[in-house]
Amino acid sequence: MLLTDIVGVEDFGGDMDFKVAGTKNGITAIQLDMKVDGIGDEIVKGALDRAKVARAMILEKMHAVIAASRPALSQYAPKVQMVKIPVERIGEIIGPGGKIIRQIQTITGAVVDVKDDGSVFVTSVKQEAVDKAVAWIEGITHEVKAGEEYEGEVKRMMAFGAFVEILPGKEGLVHVSQMSTGFVQNPSDVVALGQKVKVRVIEIDDQGRVNLSMLFGDDAAKVPPREQSDRPRRPFNRGPRRY
Template sequence: IRLVSEILESNGSSSMATVCASSLSLMDAGVPIKNPVAGIAMGLVSSGSRFKILTDIAGIEDHYGEMDFKVAGTNNGINAIQLDVKTNGLTYEIIEATLARAREARLVILEKMNAALASPRKDVSQYAPKIKTFKIDPDKIGAVIGPGGKIIRRLTRENNATIDIDDETDTVSVCAYKTEDLERVIKIIVNLTKEIDVGEVFEGKITRLANFGAFCEIVPGKQGLIHVSEISDTFVKDVRDVLKEGDMVKVKVVGIDNQGRINLSIKQVDS
């Protein structure tokens, strides 16, 4: 999981603020992290053997102070440390005091975070993108991409989704914010990469009308003919009296000739 933190202003440690905010955002999104993590930046001013540890340093304290000692961790311990010093080094006494003070501050911050959100939400946020990865027949990758990327661009545009294809692993990754968009585009990709069989039912779009019937696109780039006699159980004199371009209809595959041309039927959908 990749997190992006945008810093709008800063008078202290933006990285430690990011640690805290990232933990909360992950839990808010429903990511099952084991424990929330908080961070604090510690500073130092000294004179000879005397020193003072500064907690949650501001910009001026970072500028004029002698160290920026960042400590991030959970209730159980430390996850990460990052240290910048302007002196020749730190004594064990200073390090021990810094870590002790940092722990006190970290526990206070974690308590505040816990008051806002005690644990990861059980359900993924409705605003979180839904992602699914699956494999396809490598020989069918071209069918999903289409000539010059025409098909994949159309799928992305019409379904509010992002589609990535790894041709080395034959893996497709689909991402969408709405579950219905995700499921719809996955279904289309599956249909694009499988052999169409007689008896299957699709929801297709009428793309063209002719005197003898209507052409219906059942998956992007793949269409079949609904003969006028297969539109209705009753007599249809003019196709245009029943259908128009752009109509979405359920159709059943009733035949595929030796040239791969598909014959469809509306009236046989439920039979």
């Protein structure tokens, strides 16, 4: 006897459990568990025929309720996104004692799970939280290159320039000489804390520091030379050394 159901009672009282999943176009998955030594072709054919009829009926009921997939997940459904990073960069995401990953989770509200193979799973009920955490992670692991352009935020001001965050957790310096084609006495004359500015990377120095410019196109060629220090220089020839 073949019994068609979707509640699973055959798991306890039957000789086999034959699950068939699919669409109106055909079968997509099969699972067969048996408590007997084997089954014949007729039973297999009969089970597949019954499954086709049952599947068509269930799909018809489903289609009557929702004819197509929703364009987006429910606001209550968890959102998951996977980011792949180089294994050697995992430590940068974790941070000393887990400082960085805790900071990402606290500020964005997303859960970040880092695997040993470099797979990073970001989960949250809110898509915005996932997007922020993913952007942060990608910013940490992105290799900044000369010539790239960013819209960043002024985070710190110094007498010689302003530090602009171009990626989450990654800043570069815009020297006063790279803020305008004219002379800039004080960075606050051009920018303010929290201001969004467009910058380009002009170099990565030998210490890995990012140097930025707010000048583009023809203006970049008009950069005035940096002011020399007013401190008098010592003469090169200091005379013979005394021991």
